[in-house]
Amino acid sequence: MVASLRGSAAVVGVGLTEFTGLPGMNHMEIMARAVERAILDAGIQKNEIDGIFSANFVELLTPLTVAEYFGLNPTYMDGTNTGGSVFVNSMQSAAAALHLGLCNVALICYGSNSATGPFTHPPAMHTVEDIYKPRNPITPYALAAARHMHEYGTTKEQLAEVAVSARKWAQLNPAATMRDPLTVEDVMTARMIVDPLGLLDCCLVSDGGAAMIMVRSDRAKDFPKKPVYMLGVGSRTDHNLISAMPNLCVTPAKAAAAAAFAMAGVTPADIDVVELYDAFTINTILFLEDMGFCQKGEGGHFVSNGNIAPGGSLPVNTNGGGLSCVHPGMYGMFLMIEAVQQLRGECGERQVDGAKLAACNGNGGFLASQVTAIFGTEDTL
Numbered sequence: 001m002v003a004s005l006r007g008s009a010a011v012v013g014v015g016l017t018e019f020t021g022l023p024g025m026n027h028m029e030i031m032a033r034a035v036e037r038a039i040l041d042a043g044i045q046k047n048e049i050d051g052i053f054s055a056n057f058v059e060l061l062t063p064l065t066v067a068e069y070f071g072l073n074p075t076y077m078d079g080t081n082t083g084g085s086v087f088v089n090s091m092q093s094a095a096a097a098l099h100l101g102l103c104n105v106a107l108i109c110y111g112s113n114s115a116t117g118p119f120t121h122p123p124a125m126h127t128v129e130d131i132y133k134p135r136n137p138i139t140p141y142a143l144a145a146a147r148h149m150h151e152y153g154t155t156k157e158q159l160a161e162v163a164v165s166a167r168k169w170a171q172l173n174p175a176a177t178m179r180d181p182l183t184v185e186d187v188m189t190a191r192m193i194v195d196p197l198g199l200l201d202c203c204l205v206s207d208g209g210a211a212m213i214m215v216r217s218d219r220a221k222d223f224p225k226k227p228v229y230m231l232g233v234g235s236r237t238d239h240n241l242i243s244a245m246p247n248l249c250v251t252p253a254k255a256a257a258a259a260a261f262a263m264a265g266v267t268p269a270d271i272d273v274v275e276l277y278d279a280f281t282i283n284t285i286l287f288l289e290d291m292g293f294c295q296k297g298e299g300g301h302f303v304s305n306g307n308i309a310p311g312g313s314l315p316v317n318t319n320g321g322g323l324s325c326v327h328p329g330m331y332g333m334f335l336m337i338e339a340v341q342q343l344r345g346e347c348g349e350r351q352v353d354g355a356k357l358a359a360c361n362g363n364g365g366f367l368a369s370q371v372t373a374i375f376g377t378e379d380t381l
Contacts, residue, residue, distance in 0.1 A: 006263050007381045009095035009106075010220035010227035013042025013213035014337045019177050019326040022207040023116040027058055028069055031111025034209030035070065042213040043224040044105065049213075050074050051103030053090035055081040056110060057329060066109065076103040082237075083364030084277055087332035088371040091214070092233040098216045111209035112328035129243055135194055138202060138280065140242035140366035142194040145282035147248040149196065151297065154285065156196055158300030160187035162281040163200050163323050165309035170320025172310060172350035177204055178324040187281075201281040203322035203331070210333035212340070217381075228340045229381060231266070231357075232374035234259025242366040249297075250290060253361055253370035257291035260359075264374035268292040271374075272355040273342045274314060275335035277363035278321040284308070287361050288316070291372065315352045318342060332362035332371075339375050356380055 015037030017030055025033075031054075039046055052063045052074045059065045063077035078093045080086070087108055094106035134140065148154045164184055170176035182200070190198040220227035236252035236259070239245040261267060268291060276287045285299035293314060294302040302308070308316035319325045319338040326334055339358035341347050356379055362371040 005095050005099060005233065006231055006265070007217055007229050008099045009214050010217050010229045011212055011214055011340050011375070012220055012223040012225060012227050013038045013044070014340050015039070015041055015211040016175070016337060017209040019175060019206050019208045022113065025113060026117060027056060027111045027113050029111070030113055030207060030209040031109050031211070032069070034111060034211040035107065035109050038107070038211035038213050041225060044213065046070065047072070048105045049107045051076045051094060051097055051106035053078045053094050053106060053108040054110060055079050055086045055090070056112065074103065082369040084279065084330045085332055085362030085364035085369040085371045086330060088336060088360060088362030088373050089235055089369070091212070091230065091336060091373060092235060092371065094214050095230050095233070098214060104215065106214040107211065108214070108333065109211040110330060110333050112330070113207050114205050114329045115207045127241055129241055137366065138194045138197060141280040141282055142197045143242055144248045144286065144367060145196050145280070148282060148285065151249055152300065154300035156188055157184055158285070158304055159196070159201055159281040160184040161303045162278065162284045163187045165303065165306065166278060166317050166321040166323040168309045169318050169350055170324035173319050173325060176320040176325040177206060178320070197280055197282070203279045203327035204324070206326045206328040208326045208328035208334070210337055212333065212337065226344050226377070228343045228375050228377065230373060231376045231380060232260040232262070232264030233372065234263070235371040237369045240365060240368050245367060249286070251286050251367045251370055253287050253372060254290040256370040257361065257372040260372040260374050261292070264376070266357060266374060268359070271357050271359045272315070273318055273339065273352045273358045274316045275339045275358065275360045276317055276321070277331055277335060277361060278317055278323050279327065279331065279363065281323070283363060284316065286367070291359065291361060310350070318347065318350050318352060335360050335362070336373065343375060343377050
């Protein structure tokens with residue numbers, strides 16, 4: 001039954017807000033701007049939406065709030081919150097709901113004023129780790145980075161290469177927040193936050209909204225834009241607290257990606273563009289390894305010498321990622337929308353020529369929830 005989801009649903013509309021210049025707007029107003037743009041992009045009427053998939057760190061009952069705010073009466077809702085991976089996970093739920101006929105037009109949406117409003121943290125977890133006073137969320141990622149350096153000889157220079165590559169993509173993206181030149185030395189000499197991660201190893205704190213419209217594939221050609229099909233998806237977790245992670249160098253993305261690639265019937269070698277949840281520089285290295293783009297322990301070498309930057313062998317985080325483009329608390333929607341726009345051929349200077357297959361990986365919690373999605377053009381069905 002799971003395999004039958006391949007190609008069963010398609011993205012027919014996307015909407016993004018600006019990432020700066022949104023002071024005075026609350027998170028719902030930012031979300032509304034993105035939803036309006038997604039509706040226009042899909043060429044639909046608001047009241048056609050009958051499935052709502054949304055979550056944030058502000059409301060407990062997010063789908064109900066969204067339905068009320070937009071005056072909708074959905075037949076299906078899902079607000080399962082898995083942290084930053086939630087919207088890739090929501091895309092899986094939306095595809096399943098569409099496939100089963102539980103809804104006909106699914107809206108996945110998010111808005112955040114993390115930069116200009118009162119930043120809302122996830123609810124506090126009082127755990128056995130509290131006595132050590134971790135500086136969350138960065139401390140768990142710093143632990144993973146330190147362990148990877150110990151196990152495989154990964155260097156701070158290689159971590160810095162991730163940030164520099166993301167910035168080079170951002171320089172090609174007029175919407176990106178950070179577009180100034182960036183060097184490996186800049187990253188390495190930036191203020192230390194939690195050893196071995198410095199300021200420029202960390203993602204932005206942004207405002208931003210994003211929305212996506214999905215329908216069943218048999219309707220996908222009825223809309224103005226070229227549809228982008230969900231070919232495969234996989235979701236896994238093996239811990240919540242970082243102290244319970246079985247291996248700091250192997251994330252659940254290994255199993256999630258294997259499931260997604262199996263459903264899609266493609267391999268990492270077939271992928272044209274990769275969009276990863278780069279909350280910290282170590283994420284990109286870990287996910288490239290776990291998803292099979294390079295061997296375990298070789299991620300540091302793989303990201304070096306511009307290999308994932310513009311002109312490299314594998315385009316990664318082509319909008320500039322969470323490190324340089326946007327990161328409004330939960331980034332998964334933004335990496336999926338970048339994948340969709342790449343497969344539509346809408347990305348201007350940063351467009352990857354001939355892109356037909358894109359792999360995305362959403363990350364939630366402390367390397368805990370991993371959801372991998374494979375998107376493709378009509379040619380890949």
